[in-house]
Amino acid sequence: MGFSELLHTIGGMGNFQIFQTALLLFPAVLIACHSFLQNFTAMTLGHHCRPANWTNGSHVPGGVGEGDLLGAFIPLDKDQKPEPCLRFSEPHWQISNLNDTSALSLDTEACLDGWVYDRSVASSIVSEWDLVCEHKSLKSIAQSIYMTGQLVGAIAFGIFSDRCGRKTALQSGTLLMITMGTSAALAPSFPAYCVLRFLSGMAMTGIIITSLSTPNLSSLAMEWTPTHRRTLVNIYAMYMITLGQVVLSGLAYLIRQWRWLQGTVSVAYVIILLYSWGLPESACWLITHNKIDKAVKNLQTVARLNGRKEQGRKLTPEVVRIHVQEDTAAVKESPFFLDLFRTPGLCRTTCCIALGWFSAGFSFYGLGLDVQKFGFNIYWTQVVFSVVDIPTKLLTGLSMGYFGRRITTVSLLLVAGCVILVTAFLPQGEMILCLLGKGSLAGCFTCLYLFTMELFPTEVRQIGMSAGIFSTRLGSLLSPLVYILGNHSPGLQPVMFGLVPLLAAAAASFLVETKNQPLLNTIQETEQRFPLKVGGPLSLPACLPITLHHSPL
Structure with missing residues (x-):
């Protein structure tokens, strides 16, 4: 008992x-609220440089209206919007009424006097x-x-x-x-x-x-x-x-x-x-x-x-x-972390499943924490990015029961990795592809929870699950840092968020299927069920005909 x-x-x-x-x-x-809170508290508001040598309309020549001020102080970018990080070194009143200043070669400088923000939308730590x-x-x-x-x-x-x-x-x-x-x-x-x-x-x-x-x-x-x-x-x-x-x-x-x-x-x-x-x-x-x-x-x-x-x-x-x-x-006897690498089969399982957890956390938060880039209403965008998880989690549960855990995990990682990579080349449909990618990763989390529990024996199951959770936390920690690299090379961001799930899919293909298999108790039983010669991408498991009781834990 x-x-x-x-x-x-x-x-x-x-x-x-x-x-x-x-x-x-x-x-x-509330946990979900805190995890994605910075999407709103760190919202980047519309901004431009504070005009040089001008405060409350001082030094404005006669006949220049307030609507002309930005044209005199701030250059326009290729989209005819005020440059967010540059200003003219000195006011150019003669071009204040021009619609396009992007082609003019005028001296510019950084925002030495701070920025002006569009605070009519919201406030954030950015402003x-x-x-x-x-x-x-x-x-x-x-x-x-x-x-x-x-x-x-x-x-x-x-x-x-x-x-x-x-x-x-x-x-x-x-x-x-x-x-x-x-x-x-x-x-x-x-x-x-x-x-x-x-x-x-x-x-x-x-x-x-x-x-x-x-x-x-x-x-x-x-x-x-x-x-x-x-x-x-x-x-x-x-x-x-x-x-x-x-x-x-x-x-x-x-x-x-x-x-x-x-x-x-x-x-x-x-x-x-x-x-x-x-x-x-x-x-x-x-x-x-x-x-x-x-x-x-x-x-x-x-x-x-x-x-x-x-x-x-x-x-x-x-x-x-x-x-x-x-x-x-x-x-x-309390297990130690090194027990996860005690035998060849268990070591392979640990490395493959940990990479799956890492990639899910890395790319899931990489997509979910950057919804403002799509340019739509951020509030509705966040709702859409959240609701898409519901059908994918439901489909994941059905797939696990019908096709099995391994094929489901590999498929979800492949879909997520491919659609994220495609966004680097098809920016027009970026939001739809990112929705599909995030939904696949949300379903992958659901699958990994059950798959991990079934892969590890009772002897090290808890520490095996802990290793998976630790891996996904590590991935979520590193994902915001990719945005920093993306500031210097925009194409690098989708490439990294896409390649990691593909690598995890390749690793997960060497795991074995656990559908309808009893939970194992010892590491020795795990080695018997999952010998190293079994595997290969998406091959069927060759489980030994052993009879085991379900673990009480």
Whole structure:
């Protein structure tokens, strides 16, 4: 018997699990808001140089109207719009009425007196701290710093959650998010904003790993959910993240000032902090830390809420120990990261699946964090980029059940890589192709969660999943830095975002199919099922006819 069987005796996926799952899916909405928040708080507004030697119309010759000022001070680009980063060294009143100054050879200079922004649309950190022209790379660096915070938070809160409990970690992460996120809305300078966003990223990851983690990662939602329902709960979480992106668009449309938007999204975490006090600590964590009496009380409470009061009364510390002895024996020896490379087959699996996770995070955020470049209404563009994930995730689920995990993963990565590469040569249909690419990568995430869980044996499954999550965080961290390279070579951006998924597709083709195969328990069993001679791009798996029981974890 295992902990999953113990949950079954007190109601399985009962009233408590359904209610708790609904509460712990709410953070997914806010998490998506914070992940894509900089699309709006770092919006690049229309801008041009502040005219030289001119303030409030001083030094304007007679007969020159206010509409002629820009023509005298600011050159026009090839699209007949004011140059955003250049101005004339001195006013040229004689050309102020000309419609085209791009062909004139007049002395120009950088914006020495700052910029004038179109603040009628919104405000952002770009207009607040002049993150334009030679400083526009700082916008991408700010997003990478936030992603770095997520990476650090995954490690810090993972350790903290194991030592202090899931509920304590959830409350600590939520409190840190409220404090740091709200402080970022009040940041007096760009460096202070980056530091506070880094800490917000740490807090967000702490909330993720303790509220709605993927199967076989420690979280309140998953550790109270029966094994056969964990994948379904994870799918719900994926759709809530999509919903969060739509909610963010609506909030950004209503709240145009970046400080108010940043503060609103951060203060909303107070809701999580309030109801988290009523959530019981994970019984699984309590048992592994020898707090059996507290675990029994929590299990009895859950049994009562599930209408299994009589079964709850029968629970004693001795009964609980008997139920979980198989699980505790399975985790008697904690795995290390190097165990993922202990054998040739496991090493191949780790490298291939990690590259898949990395490419999905790298290109998904690369497309999702740059919606303003399409030139359409950014609010509706964000909605469209969010909604496209819904049908692709549904199709991914159908494909996994019919064609299998490997073919689905490889196909999604191939589609994403090809359409992103094509955007470098067909700019006219760039938005439609990017939508298809982002949707494919969103579906790839859904597939990778299940595929990774089935590839790794119970002995190292949790650390294998952690390695995948770490890889995708690393990819999301590096993706904003590609924008910096794109500032110098625009064609390089789609090439990098397209090539990485293609490389990942080639690597994933050497994995083996796990559809309708039982979960494995040991590394030795994995080597028997996945020998090195099996594989080759999209070949069918030659699984040995062995009979294994499903893992209880």
